[in-house]
Amino acid sequence: MSGPISSSDQRFLRQFSTVIVILVLVAFGLIAIAAYIYDRMPQPADPALTSSIEARIAPVGASYAGAAGAAAIQAAQAAATKAAASEVAYGGTLNGQDIYNHLCHTCHATGVAGAPVVGNAKMWDPRIAQGLAVLVQHAMNGYHGPDGNFMPPKGGNPALSQAQIEATIKWMVSQVKK
Ligand code: HEC
Structure with a gap:
């Protein structure tokens, strides 16, 4: 095909470029929304942090079974007594x-x-x-x-x-x- 662009082609091109502009705007909108949601999501945990939290929230009575458990209980009690003794009673x-x-x-x-x-x-x-x-x-x-x-x-x-x-x-x- 040669010669000047027909008026129906011109209409098509105008409409088509309008659609493309709208789609580009929609794409930017989606990117902005995705970035916003990502910011608000909890970040993936640092494994060192995770293990230190797990150590902190581990139940006190965790593995107090058998002979090793008995020793652990004794050690815990000794530590508790020592901690209590090093505190000052009734504000000193x-x-x-x-x-x-x-x-x-x-x-x-x-x-x-x-x-x-x-x-x-x-x-x-x-x-x-x-x-x-x-x-x-x-x-x-x-x-x-x-x-x-x-x-x-x-x-x-x-x-x-x-x-x-x-x-x-x-x-x-x-x-x-x-
Ligand atoms: C669980 C109960 C209990 C508590 C709590 C308690 N006492 Fe006693 N205390 C006794 C008993 C029982 C006796 C008597 C012991 C005996 O002579 O048979 C006694 C005796 C005493 C005596 C005399 C000891 C002697 O040589 O005759 C003193 C001093 C004393 N207590 C001080 C205290 C002080 C200070 C506190 C708080 C820090 C305290 N008690 C808390 C039960 C208690």
């Missing part, structure tokens, strides 16, 4: 009454498990007669009295320091009415 307060109210009162307020009741001279006088140092040692290390009762070490809170125990005992002793 040396206020004996405060510490007593946190812990010691559970037994010493009413004489639970045979504990000498705070303020009871009959129960405390023979104990006070041993001297403060002995009372502190008994409260620090635990104490089986002659009557078969048991004062647990540090009242059961290993995070208490000796200074805190001593302050508490001084307060308890001060409550005995003369």
Whole structure:
């Protein structure tokens, strides 16, 4: 075919280029949408990060079975006790009454498990007669009295320091009415 482009061809070319322009615009639109969605999607995980997260969220009781498990439990308990001991109990307060109210009162307020009741001279006088140092040692290390009762070490809170125990005992002793 030669000669000038016929008017019907011109119409076709105009319409066809319009369609192409629209398709190009649609393609750019799709690219923009895809980029937007990709940005919002969680990125593929870094394997080092994944394994460190898995280690952190692994259940504590994971493989505590058999002899190896028993050893693991012991190690975990030792670590927990050590961690508790290295913390400071009750914000490190040396206020004996405060510490007593946190812990010691559970037994010493009413004489639970045979504990000498705070303020009871009959129960405390023979104990006070041993001297403060002995009372502190008994409260620090635990104490089986002659009557078969048991004062647990540090009242059961290993995070208490000796200074805190001593302050508490001084307060308890001060409550005995003369
Ligand atoms: C689980 C109960 C319990 C708790 C908690 C407890 N005690 Fe005792 N405590 C006892 C018992 C029981 C005795 C008596 C033991 C005996 O002489 O048979 C005792 C005895 C004592 C004595 C006298 C020891 C002696 O030589 O006669 C002191 C001092 C004492 N406790 C201090 C404390 C302090 C301080 C706390 C808190 C940090 C505390 N206790 C928490 C049960 C407890």
